Amino acid sequence: MHSNGAEKHAEKPNSGGGRRRPSGRVTLEDVARHAQVSTMTVSRALRDPSLVSPSVRERVQAAVAQLGYIPNRAASTLASARSKLIVVLVPSLSNAVFVETLAGVQDCVGPSGYQLLIGNTGYSPERQAELLQAYLSHAPDGFLVAGIDDSNAVRRHLAASGVPLVHMFDLTSTDEWSVGFSQRRAGYAIGKHLIARGARRPGFIAAQLDPRTMQRRAGYRRALREAGRDPGVEVLTKEPSSPALGGALLKDLLSRTPKCDAVFCCNDDLALGALFECQRLGIAVPRELAIVGFNDLPFAAVASPTITTVATPRYAVGFEAARMLLRIVDGEVPEQRRIDLGFELVVREST
Amino acid sequence: MHSNGAEKHAEKPNSGGGRRRPSGRVTLEDVARHAQVSTMTVSRALRDPSLVSPSVRERVQAAVAQLGYIPNRAASTLASARSKLIVVLVPSLSNAVFVETLAGVQDCVGPSGYQLLIGNTGYSPERQAELLQAYLSHAPDGFLVAGIDDSNAVRRHLAASGVPLVHMFDLTSTDEWSVGFSQRRAGYAIGKHLIARGARRPGFIAAQLDPRTMQRRAGYRRALREAGRDPGVEVLTKEPSSPALGGALLKDLLSRTPKCDAVFCCNDDLALGALFECQRLGIAVPRELAIVGFNDLPFAAVASPTITTVATPRYAVGFEAARMLLRIVDGEVPEQRRIDLGFELVVREST
DNA sequence: CTGAAAGCGCTTACAG
DNA sequence: CTGAAAGCGCTTACAG
Missing domain, CATH: 3.40.50.2300 (Response regulator)
Structure with a gap:
């Protein structure tokens, strides 16, 4: 069997003859040509197989497997205005509390195909503001933030961007989304x-x-x-x-x-x-x-x-906050704006 | 002052009259119009200010600030084939060792504007393979992986993708890049x-x-x-x-x-x-x-x-591995393929 | 169920 | 130092 690269070149007649910028990657178009359908059909078959006929579905899957096709997220993000990215900001990773919170977030969003962009604020409100700002360039579908930021400038930026945000740990006023405990x-x-x-x-x-x-x-x-x-x-x-x-x-x-x-x-x-x-x-x-x-x-x-x-219910805070965020991203409106998960005093030998 | 949204609509005459897909975002084009230059010039002014004249530089900066422009990474990734993303795979986040390794990585790549995509393999080679595969869709500029994966299928995939990879902790054979200790x-x-x-x-x-x-x-x-x-x-x-x-x-x-x-x-x-x-x-x-x-x-x-x-030199492992990767990404060829950072036996009271 | 056209917002490759 | 054209690889919005 030839390498994918060779195969591709053989099949792609460099249409148009104009100046191309070959990336060397296998694209939707390669798959489409291989499966003898349009790129639109491949796109559909990949996102929701029920949208195409069984025979097409099979041909597309075979082509994907054979060519080793890997979708390009940058392209789909640009075209669909949905990045499938969620930014999570925590004050520290050396603190096991936030690591478990992240695990909760991960377990909640994983099945839906969302990926996490994790930012470490180092307990600094300034750094938090910078990170929120910087991560906006990834066009995330949502923000999950541990630790309230006081800067109004950032809040305005966020509000303008329209990206939803859920606070973790701090129970905020009822005009914002939050999951935590007192x-x-x-x-x-x-x-x-x-x-x-x-x-x-x-x-x-x-x-x-x-x-x-x-x-x-x-x-x-x-x-x-x-x-x-x-x-x-x-x-x-x-x-x-x-x-x-x-x-x-x-x-x-x-x-x-x-x-x-x-x-x-x-x-x-x-x-x-x-x-x-x-x-x-x-x-x-x-x-x-x-x-x-x-x-x-x-x-x-x-x-x-x-x-x-x-x-403290740190894992649950991450999980529930992520669940709330996902619902907001999907256009739903959760019943409660703030969820209090409580805590438990565990009396042991040291007192 | 009007909201950015209103301002934008007023300035953008919906050129062409064709079907647009308004994202509501401020784009390079908005900045260009505002600064009275072409989008190319704005692009240059933003990536490397020394490429444009001082007066243009100023106008662009002012426009960016006034409009609250935030670059769209998906678009630049697609156009430049460079994501400025580095994937880091660790076996666990509950283990403080790997959290410190991440800190080292972060500190090394932060100044260069790279961002991290952190994956948790849970000590599973299968999960590691899945993650490597999945993260390929983000077109990362490089991989940093703690814990060797034995699957050849994945190795081939990676090699085909051309994305460089540096192993952390495990010192591999000299045909691969690695930083660690024995x-x-x-x-x-x-x-x-x-x-x-x-x-x-x-x-x-x-x-x-x-x-x-x-x-x-x-x-x-x-x-x-x-x-x-x-x-x-x-x-x-x-x-x-x-x-x-x-x-x-x-x-x-x-x-x-x-x-x-x-x-x-x-x-x-x-x-x-x-x-x-x-x-x-x-x-x-x-x-x-x-x-x-x-x-x-x-x-x-x-x-x-x-x-x-x-x-164990875990912070240094992260830092040096990231440094090695960055050099490879930039086309350099580090002198050593494997860097042994050593370790130190710390004798205390318990022995 | 399928497809041709247009567009997402940038950068590359030229040209001046 | 600056710009017009083309393209990156997908999806939206139509149309059939």
């Missing part, structure tokens, strides 16, 4: 829990200080306030989270308030580091110090002691 | 280390069992063999890695060989779970049992005890 209530639940467990001097450590973290903190503080406690000592830093940082922040916290008997770590990575630091310092958890994390990452359930935390 | 030698280094530390009955636990894991194992076994030891007890499972699994595998290992005094966990997640399991079982690490992990994930340096492991 960070504030989750923080509140943790505060209540610590108090119920008898914590007298709870502390709070947090990193990154993104809006979601600050909402958790607000809920947590409200719980303390309602119980008649003051906010207690807090150690905050804008640095990115890591187990190492968790250990450092805990040490800092203890140096400021040695009688601290409980600590809410704004996420599980910090909690893991705090736990190891306690082991190193010989502090008994939870007897001397209770530890709470956030997210319920895989290690939380098997640490020693196991870590009390809040299980 | 998993085998890394495993060997661990074996030697455990023996040097006086381990008498070392065990091995592993999950996923991807090719890289098996190469580490092979190197590890060679070290034992050279020291005159038998391979010792091994507990292997195809399940995906997790800290929970690490604990379970360790228990399994100890039940089979209670006198085991060291364990090589094929990655840090497993090692973390094993460490916690030891704490739970009251086994002193390293006195009663030495633990070695692999990858040097962030928690390894702060665990209690800190975990001995092998630091």
